[in-house]
Amino acid sequence: MTDQIETTTQTETPAMMDRAGWLSLLENMGNDSGFFEPLGKSHWAVFNEDGPTLVISFDRLEDIRALEPGKMPHIFGQATQNGWSHLSLISEGDTWYRDKAVYAFLDRLVDESFFDDYDRVVFYGAGMGGYAAAAFSVTAPGCTVLALQPRASLDPEIAGWETRYTASRRLNFTDRYGYAPDMTEGAAEVFTLHDPYNKLDAMHVALFRKSFATHLKARFLGDHLVTALSDMGVLPKLVKAVCDGKLSAPFYNKLWRERRSFGNYLRWILRACAKAGHPKREAMICRSVTNRLRAPGFRSHLEKLEQSGTLDKS
Numbered sequence: 404m405t406d407q408i409e410t411t412t413q414t415e416t417p418a419m420m421d422r423a424g425w426l427s428l429l430e431n432m433g434n435d436s437g438f439f440e441p442l443g444k445s446h447w448a449v450f451n452e453d454g455p456t457l458v459i460s461f462d463r464l465e466d467i468r469a470l471e472p473g474k475m476p477h478i479f480g481q482a483t484q485n486g487w488s489h490l491s492l493i494s495e496g497d498t499w500y501r502d503k504a505v506y507a508f509l510d511r512l513v514d515e516s517f518f519d520d521y522d523r524v525v526f527y528g529a530g531m532g533g534y535a536a537a538a539f540s541v542t543a544p545g546c547t548v549l550a551l552q553p554r555a556s557l558d559p560e561i562a563g564w565e566t567r568y569t570a571s572r573r574l575n576f577t578d579r580y581g582y583a584p585d586m587t588e589g590a591a592e593v594f595t596l597h598d599p600y601n602k603l604d605a606m607h608v609a610l611f612r613k614s615f616a617t618h619l620k621a622r623f624l625g626d627h628l629v630t631a632l633s634d635m636g637v638l639p640k641l642v643k644a645v646c647d648g649k650l651s652a653p654f655y656n657k658l659w660r661e662r663r664s665f666g667n668y669l670r671w672i673l674r675a676c677a678k679a680g681h682p683k684r685e686a687m688i689c690r691s692v693t694n695r696l697r698a699p700g701f702r703s704h705l706e707k708l709e710q711s712g713t714l715d716k717s
Contacts, residue, residue, distance in 0.1 A: 445494060
């Protein structure tokens with residue numbers, strides 16, 4: 404991804420690191436300008452102090468270890484580049500952050516008035532991290548939440564239709580910080596982002612009903628939403644806008660226009676039209692793309708549609 408940063412050590416490159424090596428690297432990062440703290444057996448907090456804007460992100464150790472050698476999640480580098488303070492809560496496994504050690508850590512921050520030291524507090528995450536961003540936003544009244552593909556809960560009584568996380572349904576989503584939509588009660592603004600054609604994602608987002616919730620849409624990105632937005636260059640602009648207090652639906656709609664030159668998106672919508680049996684729409688997409696971009700594949704597809712006679716029949 405284009406919005407990741409380089410992080411190396413003098414004795415060992417990240418490509419060579421095992422789990423202990425990565426945790427050591429994260430510990431060094433936190434101790435340089437903040438702190439690093441284990442939270443039970445499956446969570447860690449990494450904090451870097453900088454400016455008056457604080458971003459709290461929810462990350463997975465597995466995702467960090469899967470990045471290209473020398474890279475870290477985009478939010479680490481973006482926080483540094485923009486002078487934001489950054490607190491990353493890192494999980495290992497599909498914990499959904501349902502851990503009393505995590506609750507105790509956040510309780511302590513509240514007791515210490517930690518969040519009061521910042522002019523702006525932003526909770527940010529995707530998927531499981533989007534759930535956590537919303538669920539724990541209650542600790543910082545007046546904050547802003549940016550949740551990509553957020554889940555409201557995995558409690559079978561609320562989301563019995565959710566079939567993707569069978570093992571995680573055994574976790575307790577009914578105790579503290581449980582139901583994410585209710586936990587956003589004290590937030591100033593909540594922004595969600597999802598593909599409305601992904602029915603399960605859309606059902607979760609529909610549960611975020613507060614008047615201050617803005618639901619942004621990224622059609623046809625499906626499960627590739629975060630990666631695609633990153634590859635388009637939209638994700639860092641989205642994060643910066645929310646941290647600057649400038650994010651709105653019209654602002655996002657301007658960013659979303661980047662999809663018009665993103666090859667994967669164009670192929671996805673073409674494939675969706677073909678699957679639905681709409682050759683005229685296929686032709687419209689191909690003409691739009693070939694008028695703006697050098698796209699021999701789309702030109703070839705258009706020629707086949709024109710030669711097949713299907714455009715005249717439909």
